[in-house]
Amino acid sequence: MVFHIKTYNAIAEEGLQKFEGAEYQVNQSESPDALLIRSQNLHDIEIPDSVLAVGRAGAGVNNIPVEEYTEKGVVVFNTPGANANAVKELVLANLFMSARPILNGAAWTRTLATDDPNVEAVVEAEKKRFVGTELQDKKLGVIGLGAIGAMVANDAYRLGMNVVGYDPYVSVDTAWNISSRVKRALTIEEVLATSDYLTIHIPLMSQTKHIINAEKLALVKEGATLLNFSRGELVDNQAVLQAIEAGKLNQYITDFAAPELIATKNVLVLPHLGASTLEAEVNCAKMAARTLKYYLETGNIKRSVNFPTVDMNFQAPFRLSLIHRNVPSMVGTMTIELANQGINIVNMINRSKGEYAYTLIDLEDISTEQLARIVEKLESVEEIISVRTIENQVVYA
Incomplete structure (x- = not known):
């Protein structure tokens, strides 16, 4: 038996190596048994009837028509946790940058004349423009305590922050990994009303789209900072912009570009860097490949989003x-x-x-x-x- 795998996007070689051997051929058939993808949008692609499974080298599956595939009997897999450390580190980095105007200070320094002998005096005189605050003793609210949210909560506590988390569906395995010093909130409203910083780590589903909207933002603590490194559609961008203009929100930092957010004051937009590390790409590719192999060879299902x-x-x-x-x-x-x-x-x-x-x-x-x-x-x-x-x-x- 030979299994045929079709890939989209650049899949890390370490993942493709899992398909070595006479039992597997990669990108050699127009009738593949499985697809291995990263960000490829499959909504507009008619997949062959031969496809038994789709492996997504990443956590989110909004680029896959899951309901349609379920009806066809196509099992959709993702790789939860494989990129968790990469996203966690980026969230922490942006927490620091939201507290201290590091980017603005560095950008201003680059405008100084390179031939000015008084540059040090100029810097000393102007550095008060970039005074920030410290994260220690500030409260971080973590909405969603899955693989990424739990890691963010634990490390933020180690930085000296007070951490409160909300997740009504937290698994037993994840609960064991969350520090006992991370306070569990019973409602999302409690997190919104008491946190200086808010970070979202929940999946995008019909019931979570725009979970952060005008109604929720009205409850947010005055001057809070909102970070979104989960999915762009979890946040109503227009409501966020209105909250910033009204002074309710101090900053919005997101990994998801939208025209209305770009070049907007007090909004920092990153080019979807969450899982963009060499280690995360390798981990996701290897996990997705192993999961597909396990299903094709044994029929066993692990880490499926629809079965x-x-x-x-x-x-x-x-x-x-x-x-x-x-x-x-x-x-x-x-x-x-x-x-x-x-x-x-x-x-x-x-x-x-x-x-x-x-x-x-x-x-x-x-x-x-x-x-x-x-x-x-x-x-x-x-x-x-x-x-x-x-x-x-x-x-x-």
Whole structure:
């Protein structure tokens, strides 16, 4: 079995190396089994019916039509946490720059005459123009305590800041990694009203779009600074500009360019630098490649945004991978069809996520004809979206 991978964008070589070997070919087929992308916008691309999965070397998936792919039975993976350190460091750097006018001071210094013998005296006389403040003892509000938010919260506390975080969906694993000295807020309103600095680290979904809007900004502590290194659409830009003009917000720092923000006073726009480190690109590419390989070779799903996590030891000769609607009696329908064909089930697992579900069924050694018959039977069931057969190469190695 040869799996074909198609890549978009420049994928780090360390990630592509995961596909070395006779079992994989990269960019050699117009009918790939999987796509590996970074920022490529797939909304306007008609992907081949052969595609089983898409791996996004990054956390956000707003460049992927996830709902459409789910209906087609295409599993979408991302790489949460792989670029967390890169984003965390950029957030901390911008916290420092928001407290101290470092960029303005450096830009002013570059305007000085290089042949002026009194340049040191000029600098000493004018440095009062760039007086800042200190982060120590200031309060940082972290909205979203996932991989990045938790790291920002922990390191900001170590810098001497008072940190309060809000996340109603924080996972158990993340909770263990958050310092006990980071105060947990019960509402987002508490964070907004009490923080000198606010930083957002939540995914973009229909319910989180413009989560920072005029209503929320009315609650913000006077003179606060807002940082957005998550997704541009989480913030209503017009509401932010009005809050800055009214003096409610002191600064807005974002990694997402928009025409209305560029060259606007008290707004700093960066060119989407969050994950732009060599280390982050490598980490994301390697994680995405490993995830795709694991799914293609075993049917197991980890780090998917549209299907449940399913991880079952593959210790049988054959495996069925079924994507289907989450409706009653589906498991019974599958097992009855297998029983009618006289096929014994070695192991199975079923998990659901919203309107869809995923089932793995391990089978004893059967003939090619039997396997083809059961696949045909299962594919004829209206609620089953896709059926894939996987041969366990390890069994025969």
